[in-house]
Amino acid sequence: DIQMTQSPASLSASLGETVTIECRASEDIYSNLAWYQQKPGNSPQLLIYDANSLADGVPSRFSGSGSGTQYSLKINSLQSEDVASYFCQQYNNYTFGAGTKLELK
């Protein structure tokens, strides 16, 4: 099975800062990767699909990139509403990364 290694596990950043979260797959996943945001008590929400396509209604400060086994999610100009956990997921066999908890500094 394909394993997803997500880093960092937690992240503290200031308002307006740019943050990057990374996921590494154990084998080539051919950009079959999504990123989800989950706020406490809520269901996850799709942010990015196909590694770099922005889901409907998602602010443009979110972007995804990568190929092969290495992928990243970037949040430009961090806003208070971005405080959440973020998960990557490959959809070859759908494994999730362990998640990144983003907090404000």
Place this chain on the structure above:
Amino acid sequence: QIQLVQSGPELKKPGESLKISCKASGYTFTDYAMQWVKQAPGKGLQYMGWINTQTGKPTYADDFKERFVFSLETSASTAYLQINNLKNEDTATYFCARGHTMVCWGQGVMVTVSS
């Protein structure tokens, strides 16, 4: 609008069974697969598997090949997750989600297994 509405919270004892529902609306139910995801308290997301809403064929992730059953009631646009012989470690929130990129999620069902 597209919605997945799940059934309410459950409190069960070890060894019991339960069946969670996920009712879809706002789209053609058979156009998209239905996925299931487990989230234990304070933990990450664990993929459970999916069901083909056209054929009814379920596919289970390795950790969910025993005791877990996905089913459909297509006429009611509803997917079900049944968990048999409940264990303490089944305590979690269970989500349904539409399609392979999970663009729409249910609100989750909190299941507590405790003697």
